C-alpha cells in the first residue's frame with residue numbers, strides 16, 4: 663500500500679522477498695498502523711456493523727488495529743479467536 667515506500671530495491675533483493683534482518687514488532691506494540699493499511703471495508707459501515715461487533719469493541723478508531731488484531735493472523739481476532747466469513 664506504499665506505506666514502506668515505493669523503492670522496493672531499498673529493502674528487497676531479487677532472489678527472495680524475505681529479509682533475514684527483519685523481526686516483526688512485538689504483539690504488544692501499538693504502532694501497527696505505521697506499517698499496515700486496513701482493508702477498504704474498515705472505512706465503510708461494515709466497520710461499525712460487523713468488525714466492531716465481532717471484536718466486541720464498543721469504542722475503537724480504525725487506526726487502533728491493536729485493539730482487535732494480533733500478529734498471528736488478521737483473522738485471529740483478539741479475545742475472540744478465528745473469524746469465519748459466512
Ligand code: HEC
Pocket residue numbers: 666667668669670671672673674679680681682684
Ligand atoms: C522499508 C523497507 C521495505 C520496502 C521499501 C518494501 N518492503 Fe516489502 N517487505 C519488507 C519487509 C521487512 C518484509 C518482511 C520480510 C520477512 O518477512 O522476512 C517485506 C515483505 C514483502 C513481501 C513478502 C510478503 C509475504 O507474504 O511473504 C513482498 C511480496 C513485498 N515485501 C513486496 C514489496 C514491494 C513490491 C515493494 C515495493 C513497492 C516493497 N515490498 C517495498 C520491507 C520493505
Ligand code: HEC
Pocket residue numbers: 686687688689690691692693694695696697698727728731732733734735736
Ligand atoms: C515496522 C512495521 C510493522 C509494524 C509496526 C507491524 N507490522 Fe505486522 N507486518 C509487517 C511486515 C513487513 C509483515 C510481513 C509482510 C507480509 O508477509 O505480508 C507483517 C506481517 C503481519 C501479519 C501477517 C500477515 C499475513 O497475512 O501473513 C499480521 C497478522 C500482522 N503483521 C499484524 C500486525 C499487528 C497486529 C501489528 C501491531 C501490534 C503489527 N503487525 C505491527 C510490518 C509491521
Ligand code: HEC
Pocket residue numbers: 694695698699700701703704708712713714716717719722723724725726727728729730731736737739745
Ligand atoms: C474494532 C476492531 C478492529 C479494528 C480497530 C481493526 N480491525 Fe481489522 N478486522 C476486525 C475484524 C472483526 C475483522 C474480521 C471481520 C471483518 O471483516 O470485519 C477484521 C479484518 C481485517 C483484515 C482481513 C480482511 C479480510 O478480507 O480477510 C485485515 C487485513 C485487517 N482487519 C486489518 C486491520 C488493520 C491494518 C487495522 C488498523 C489500521 C485494523 N484492521 C483495525 C476488527 C478490527
